[in-house]
Amino acid sequence: MSPAPSATGPVQGRGPQPVEGHGAGNPGQPSSTLTWSSRRLLDAILRVREVGIVAVLVVFVAVATSVQPRFIDPQNIKFVFSNAIIYALLALGETVVVLSRNVDLSVGSVLGLSAYLSSDLFSQVHHIPIVAVFLAGLAIGLACGAVNGAVVAVARVPSLVVTLATLYIYRAIDVLIVGGGMVVASTLPGAFLSIPTSSLGPIPYLAIAVAGTVAVGAYVLASFRPGRELYAIGSNPDAARLAGIPMGKRIFWSFVVSGGIAGLAGVLWAATYGTIDSTAGLNYELTVVAAVVVGGVNIFGGSGTVVGAALGALLLATINQALYVLGISSFWDPAIDGALIVLAISLDHWITLRLTRALRKGAVQHAT
Amino acid sequence: MTGFGTMQPVLSLEEVSKSFGAVRALEDASLELYRGEAHALVGENGAGKSTLVKVLAGVYRPDEGRLLVEGREEVFATPASARDAGIAVIYQEPTLFPDLSVAENVFMGRQPLRSGRRVDKAAMRRRVEDVLGPLGVKLDPDRVARGLSIADQQIVEIAKALTLDARVIVMDEPTAALSAYEVERLFGVVETLRNRGAAVLFISHRLEEVFGICQRVTVMRDGRRVLSQPLAGLSSDDLVRAMVGRELEGRSSHQGAEGGKTVLSVERLTREGVFTDISFEVRSGEIVALAGLVGAGRSEVVRAVFGIDRYDAGRVLVAGKALRKGSPSIAMAAGVGLVPEDRRLQGLVMELSIASNVGLASLGRLARFRLLRRAVEQRFAGEWSARLRLKYGRLSDPVSTLSGGNQQKVVLAKWLSREPRLLIVDEPTRGIDIATKAEVHRLLVELARSGVAVLVVSSETPEVLRVADRVLVMREGRLVAELGHEEATEHAIVAAATGQREVAA
Ligand SMILES: Nc1ncnc2c1ncn2[C@@H]1O[C@H](COP(=O)(O)OP(=O)(O)OP(=O)(O)O)[C@@H](O)[C@H]1O
Ligand SMILES: [Mg+2]
Numbered sequence: 059m060s061p062a063p064s065a066t067g068p069v070q071g072r073g074p075q076p077v078e079g080h081g082a083g084n085p086g087q088p089s090s091t092l093t094w095s096s097r098r099l100l101d102a103i104l105r106v107r108e109v110g111i112v113a114v115l116v117v118f119v120a121v122a123t124s125v126q127p128r129f130i131d132p133q134n135i136k137f138v139f140s141n142a143i144i145y146a147l148l149a150l151g152e153t154v155v156v157l158s159r160n161v162d163l164s165v166g167s168v169l170g171l172s173a174y175l176s177s178d179l180f181s182q183v184h185h186i187p188i189v190a191v192f193l194a195g196l197a198i199g200l201a202c203g204a205v206n207g208a209v210v211a212v213a214r215v216p217s218l219v220v221t222l223a224t225l226y227i228y229r230a231i232d233v234l235i236v237g238g239g240m241v242v243a244s245t246l247p248g249a250f251l252s253i254p255t256s257s258l259g260p261i262p263y264l265a266i267a268v269a270g271t272v273a274v275g276a277y278v279l280a281s282f283r284p285g286r287e288l289y290a291i292g293s294n295p296d297a298a299r300l301a302g303i304p305m306g307k308r309i310f311w312s313f314v315v316s317g318g319i320a321g322l323a324g325v326l327w328a329a330t331y332g333t334i335d336s337t338a339g340l341n342y343e344l345t346v347v348a349a350v351v352v353g354g355v356n357i358f359g360g361s362g363t364v365v366g367a368a369l370g371a372l373l374l375a376t377i378n379q380a381l382y383v384l385g386i387s388s389f390w391d392p393a394i395d396g397a398l399i400v401l402a403i404s405l406d407h408w409i410t411l412r413l414t415r416a417l418r419k420g421a422v423q424h425a426t
Numbered sequence: 427m428t429g430f431g432t433m434q435p436v437l438s439l440e441e442v443s444k445s446f447g448a449v450r451a452l453e454d455a456s457l458e459l460y461r462g463e464a465h466a467l468v469g470e471n472g473a474g475k476s477t478l479v480k481v482l483a484g485v486y487r488p489d490e491g492r493l494l495v496e497g498r499e500e501v502f503a504t505p506a507s508a509r510d511a512g513i514a515v516i517y518q519e520p521t522l523f524p525d526l527s528v529a530e531n532v533f534m535g536r537q538p539l540r541s542g543r544r545v546d547k548a549a550m551r552r553r554v555e556d557v558l559g560p561l562g563v564k565l566d567p568d569r570v571a572r573g574l575s576i577a578d579q580q581i582v583e584i585a586k587a588l589t590l591d592a593r594v595i596v597m598d599e600p601t602a603a604l605s606a607y608e609v610e611r612l613f614g615v616v617e618t619l620r621n622r623g624a625a626v627l628f629i630s631h632r633l634e635e636v637f638g639i640c641q642r643v644t645v646m647r648d649g650r651r652v653l654s655q656p657l658a659g660l661s662s663d664d665l666v667r668a669m670v671g672r673e674l675e676g677r678s679s680h681q682g683a684e685g686g687k688t689v690l691s692v693e694r695l696t697r698e699g700v701f702t703d704i705s706f707e708v709r710s711g712e713i714v715a716l717a718g719l720v721g722a723g724r725s726e727v728v729r730a731v732f733g734i735d736r737y738d739a740g741r742v743l744v745a746g747k748a749l750r751k752g753s754p755s756i757a758m759a760a761g762v763g764l765v766p767e768d769r770r771l772q773g774l775v776m777e778l779s780i781a782s783n784v785g786l787a788s789l790g791r792l793a794r795f796r797l798l799r800r801a802v803e804q805r806f807a808g809e810w811s812a813r814l815r816l817k818y819g820r821l822s823d824p825v826s827t828l829s830g831g832n833q834q835k836v837v838l839a840k841w842l843s844r845e846p847r848l849l850i851v852d853e854p855t856r857g858i859d860i861a862t863k864a865e866v867h868r869l870l871v872e873l874a875r876s877g878v879a880v881l882v883v884s885s886e887t888p889e890v891l892r893v894a895d896r897v898l899v900m901r902e903g904r905l906v907a908e909l910g911h912e913e914a915t916e917h918a919i920v921a922a923a924t925g926q927r928e929v930a931a
Contacts, residue, residue: 281544283537290523290534297521300485301535302506360525414573 107354111369115376122380129383132260139265140254140330142375144169144323146268148342149349149367150275151319154312156350157279159292159359160217162313164206165320166342167228172198172324173338174232177241180250188250192325199321200314202228207313211306217313225343229336236336243332254330264326272368279364288312292359341392348395349374352402356410374398434497436461436625437482437513437594442491443649444477446827449819451477452488453649459594459625464616466636466657467629469646469669470859471831472817475629476518478646479598482627483515484508506535514587518598518629518830520579522571529554529567532585557588561615576603584615595619596627599830601635602857605720605885613639631831631859633662645669670861686710688746689848689879690762692731695740700726701903704740708848713870713880715894717887718923723903724883725767728850732764733757744848761847765837765854767883774825774837781807781821784839810839813869815862831857842869849873852883867893887916899923 122129148165155162176195179186206224210217243251254264279285287308291298298305328334347357353370355362378391435458444452452474459465467475480486481493484502492499495511502508508515522531529550530537538553540546554567563581571582580600587595597616601609616626616639628640636643637657645653645668653668690708695701701723708714716724729735731742733754742749744760754764774783784807807821814835818828825836834857841849854870855863870893874880884890890897897914899907899922907922 281547283535283539283543283545286526286530286537286545287535289526290530293523293525294521297523298534300483300505300515300517300521302504302509303535304506356525360523410572416573 108363108366108369111353111366111373115369115373118373118376118380122376122384126383129380134379134383135260136255136257136262138372138376138379139260139262141379142372143254143262143264143268144327144330145342145345145349145371145375146272146368147319147323147326148346149353149371150272150364151316152346152350153353153355153362153364153367154275154279154288155217155316156347156355156357157288157292157359157362158309158312159295160210160309160312161221161347161357162203162206162217162316163221163343163347164202164224164228165316165323165346166339167225167232168199168202168317168320169324169327169339169342170336171202171228171232171235172321173328173334174236174241174324174336176321176325177246177250177328177334180247181241181245188247188253191250192322195321195325196318197321199324200318202321203314203317204310206317207310210313211310217309229340232338233336240333240335241328246328246332250329251332254326269368272364275364284308284311289360292356293361344392344395345374345378346371348399348402351406352398354402354406356406357403433460435459435494436496438494439478439481440492440494442478442481442488442493444474444481444486444488447819449827450649452481454491454651455646455649456651457627457644457654459627460642461593461623461625462620463642464620464626464628464640466640466643467627467646468631468633468636468643468665470815470817470861471835471857472829473646473669474649475646476598476829477649479515479517479596479627479629482508482513482594482596483517484513509536509590512590512593513596514590514592514594515596516580516583516587516598516600518602520576520583522574522579522582524572525570527568527570528565528574528582528585531571531582532567532589536590553589554585557585560618561611563611577605577608580604580608580612584612588615588619592624594625594627596629598629599631599857600628601630601632609635631857633665633860636665637662647671666860669859686877689744690731690881691743692727693741693743695727695730695737695742697726697730697735697737699903701730701900704900704905706898706905706908708879708881710847710877710879711874712895713874713882713893714896714898715890716881716883716898716900717885717890717919718900720885722900722923724900725852727900728764728852728881728883729766731757732762732850734764734766763841763844763846763849765841765849765851767852767856774833776826777824779822780811780816780818780825780828780836783825783836784810784843806843807839810843811835814839814865831859831862834858835862838866842873846878848879848881850881850883854882854884855886855889863889887919890914890919891916901925 119129128134148169152162152165172195175198176191179191179194202224206217206221209215209220254262256263258266279288287298287303290301290303291305291308295305324339327338331338349371350362350367351357351370352373353362353366353368355367374395377394378388381390381394382388438458439456441454441456442452443450443454455474455478457467457478467478469475477486481488484505484507487501487503493502494500500507500511502511523534526534529547532554533550538546538549540549551567558565558567558581561581561584565578565581571579574582580603583600600612604612616628619626628636630636640657642655643653643657643660643665644651645665647669652671687710688707689710691705692707693705695704704727706714716727718724726735730737730751731749733749733752733756736752742751744757744762747760749760749762750756757764781803785803804821810816811818811821816828816835816839817832825833828836838851838854841851851870855866858866867889870880870882874895882890882893891914894914895911897907897909897919898905899909899919901923906925907918909918909922
């Protein structure tokens with residue numbers, strides 16, 4: 059999670075495990091088929107991850123519905139989506155950060171700050187256009203993200219430490235500003251409040267918009283240099299430096315993106331819940347990190363997709379809502395998020411081990 | 427190849443110095459590289475070779491001195507600026523991204539773009555295939571780098587250099603982990619590069635390689651250049667003398683020893699598809715060498731014996747007692763030590779100090795003095811560092827600051843100092859300079875004479891001949907020959923390893 063431990067050799071830890079001399083295999087076998095099949099295996103596992111989440115989701119919904127048919131009421135589905143939208147957005151930003159072997163724990167606090175300050179504008183400035191409120195939320199998020207990014211990239215403090223500090227600092231600022239007060243729905247324009255609720259059947263337009271955003275994010279990370287370089291930095295920071303990647307710049311901007319998205323998510327949060335006090339977004343970082351990890355993004359960077367992370371967010375939102383519908387106290391939510399993190403990381407570790415072994419076998423044949 | 431004097435060097439370093447704290451890694455070092463030459467850079471471990479490479483690569487900024495490209499002074503602020511100036515570097519440690527595809531590894535930071543500044547994946551794949559094809563390498567460009575063999579990792583690094591169309595290609599000990607066949611292939615690449623007019627800087631501790639492909643040589647000692655001239659007319663003794671700064675004592679071959687009680691017996695050990703039906707014994711006081719080509723399954727056998735890898739059938743007995751399989755800690759408790767092949771990965775804790783790393787395996791022995799631990803550790807490490815001619819700043823420095831070869835020495839020290847009953851050493855002198863090689867050999871022999879059973883895996887036949895009392899030869903996962911001290915000749919070993927002649931085991 060911390061940036062490049064410079065004292066560590068590049069092949070330490072998660073680096074490529076050299077397998078010199080592992081080559082008593084049958085040299086008669088054509089190497090190409092093996093490398094191809096190992097690649098198929100990799101593809102399969104990566105695809106399985108996203109397919110796997112969808113499968114778990116379906117099973118979960120089925121079970122929850124059979125216990126409590128109310129679970130698939132359109133109203134309930136809308137609830138799931140409105141939560142998932144916010145988590146998925148935050149997970150998108152978080153993924154950008156985590157890919158480079160960093161973490162942003164301040165997203166919940168940034169969301170809270172932005173939710174209050176932006177929605178409060180409606181009573182401060184008469185007839186302020188809704189777009190301006192969104193831009194304000196975005197700006198707040200970008201500023202918070204820039205602070206995180208600058209300290210991590212320039213002062214080279216591990217992001218875990220920096221964002222743990224700003225998690226508290228941003229929340230403290232929020233509490234100072236809000237005090238005992240709150241923004242209530244009656245001060246917010248109807249058009250603003252209807253943003254999350256207008257829907258196409260049970261699916262809110264916003265969900266479609268967020269899905270589109272995630273798709274764009276996935277495309278950018280897959281097809282543009284800065285995106286690829288984030289993967290490279292997370293995969294092997296020492297090698298990334300040697301490849302001439304501007305690491306500080308990339309990491310700085312990844313935090314800015316995460317902050318900006320959290321800022322936007324804050325405005326949406328305000329529109330969704332209508333009542334905003336200083337606890338908005340409290341503990342969200344846990345759910346978001348869980349969503350990212352459950353979605354198959356390696357917590358040590360280098361691999362994973364935003365699509366997986368968004369699906370992870372959908373899964374967590376569904377689980378949380380199901381617990382609510384089934385009458386289980388929300389007290390258990392964090393425990394379940396935590397358990398899922400452990401489960402997902404163990405699964406990742408196991409997959410990586412299996413994969414490395416499988417890929418080595420391919421390489422062995424090749425080496426002879 | 428003596429007419430270089432009149433040409434302008436593509437790249438030159440003039441009196442470059444670089445210090446790390448108190449360690450002067452480079453002192454007024456100079457180097458000139460000319461178009462179309464393969465230039466050898468040799469020197470003992472810690473002489474400053476890799477540091478010089480990193481200065482060329484823009485990783486380190488020199489404290490003093492100038493760097494000229496085609497006669498113009500340049501300052502490389504980052505590795506990217508060195509790359510843009512046409513300098514490609516294959517580092518001593520592989521620098522791959524395990525999660526990314528081979529093609530992405532090759533082009534990271536400089537991917538070809540198509541419309542809208544999007545990465546052109548098809549072009550990337552095509553260009554990788556274009557450079558790998560002529561090398562006769564079948565490596566799927568879309569495969570992830572995770573799990574590639576060292577040789578294939580090297581191929582990816584070479585592909586980087588080739589697609590860069592570099593005018594200077596630096597190879598820092600590229601052959602250390604390659605088999606003879608792969609070294610041949612690499613030499614072919616060097617030849618091609620030379621013919622294209624590129625300059626190749628080639629670093630190796632194997633002088634026969636240097637004489638095989640290079641035209642000129644620069645020798646470094648203690649951060650300084652001591653010699654720079656055409657190789658024609660030089661002998662390897664001349665180079666060694668320049669490197670070491672003194673005459674090396676003659677190579678004394680030891681007498682074969684008989685060996686006492688059986689310490690290790692391996693009975694019909696089999697791991698499907700890797701090695702089959704391996705049986706042998708190692709007695710106390712003798713050195714047994716496991717020879718064969720890279721890939722014959724030797725490392726796998728010793729790893730299975732030590733419990734790192736599993737095996738499907740057979741038994742391993744230490745001093746008559748069967749060893750549970752798959753447990754290195756039980757093997758260690760039974761008095762077995764293993765110096766692994768890839769030491770950086772398996773042998774060192776990079777962030778810990780040199781002293782702690784040396785002491786690591788002997789913790790039990792040193793811990794008797796609890797309070798005095800640190801002092802004892804220091805003295806102990808000091809002793810071993812001197813024996814292995816370790817080059818370091820302070821014993822309290824992290825191991826990661828040592829040169830590649832010196833890191834190898836620390837791993838050796840760690841295990842030699844542990845005084846095991848059975849010591850298994852996989853490639854004992856890989857990456858270690860000539861002067862220390864002799865010392866390592868002497869230490870192994872000394873250890874054996876003190877009653878330790880020693881099992882050595884080595885791909886270097888001269889090394890096998892120098893230390894072994896008995897030689898076991900493996901080929902394609904099977905033991906194909908056992909040669910006594912008298913029978914073991916270069917010819918016999920190579921013949922058995924390559925299958926030209928079978929000798930009953
Ligand atoms: N980052 C660093 N910090 C401190 N000392 C260093 C660092 N890098 C290198 N050194 C020291 O500089 C000296 C030269 O190291 P260098 O890696 O250049 O040696 P080398 O000639 O490449 O040796 P080898 O053949 O073992 O690879 C060594 O004494 C080493 O300990
Ligand atoms: Mg070196």
